[in-house]
Amino acid sequence: MYNLSGSSLGDSWLLYGPEVSAGGLDRLRALGAVFLHIDLGHVAINGFLLLLIGREIERFAGTALYAAAFLAGGIGASATVLWLDWSTPTAGASGAIFALMVLLVGITRVRGGDLRAPMILILVNVVYTFIAPNVSLWGHLGGLFFGLLMVFFLVQPQPRVRWAGVLGVFVLACVLVLLV
Template sequence: MTMVRNYVRATPATALIAAVCIIAWLITAVQARTLGATFYDSPLAADWGLWGPDYPFRPQAALSSEFMHLDAGHLAVNMIMLLLIGKEVERTLGTGLYLAAYFTSCLGASAMILKFDFNTPTVGASGALFALMVMLVGAYRQRGLNLRAPIALVVANVAYTFLADGVSLWGHLGGLCTGIVLSLFLYRKSPVFRWSGVVAVTAVLLAFLAQQAGVWG
């Protein structure tokens, strides 16, 4: 328990995101009455999942889908990645900026899915995780650490995305691209520049998502 308390104290945003994902999945498991593919028999999963044709009626799915998972294995892999990578990025950026960048990354992954994979139902934190992997490179660079490990992590996961079945290609690429754009701002010296960059990227993504939801256009 001491280790958990220390983790939460040091990186509260990462702990909170993981807790929301785990609690959401547990609810779907209860609703579906299984520890297997909970997504397909859960009303919460249907409400939170991202699916293009249904998106105008559930625009919150652009964010909520990143907190929903297909089954226990899907959840476990993503949470391990989140707890390891998120910890390092949050410690570097600070909790507030990290949380803003994480939510923006969720929106970026969803925007890419709606643009290029409209008819495929999608859930999972991996879109945002791809953004965090890019941010981890920036965190290592800022600390003066060897960049080979985080770069290898990004390359390996991009390769896996193209080679594996059942993963969201466009969700992963959306997160990756969002992470790259955000990293142009996140590691600048000026706090105003860092926050302004995140706000600008978020505004662009929200405008696109609003258009996709039929708010205008």
């Protein structure tokens, strides 16, 4: 298996299908991998995007719902990787960030803002996904998909609807991880 610079924590959190399908606590890799990054550049890119996108979503939805959406997107991306790219070791918050990019588009639309910038952000990142080596295609596409599942709910004015939608997507993602 892929060794994350000799880090026992890294090796324990790396999303890797054969380990996750063993069951037990290894299923927590679907969550741990969202917070694990391969190197400093990986952390920097994801951190920068999270800073830009996250603050807008947090302002709109509040801290708790923003955190729930991040986790739902991240675990959803992990579930997608486990189902469609099972044997490739994966790590990073990129899937969660791709979900947040979709939410940013929805929030911008509801606010009546210009959709060009968030749409270009998604387009550039999708293109990067296809041209850069060692980037998780299914993690990124899974994040987009789970973001699409959440966006309708998150932009509703009723807090109950927002929470129900985001938590529903979170539960779906968790169930998909358990079924691997």
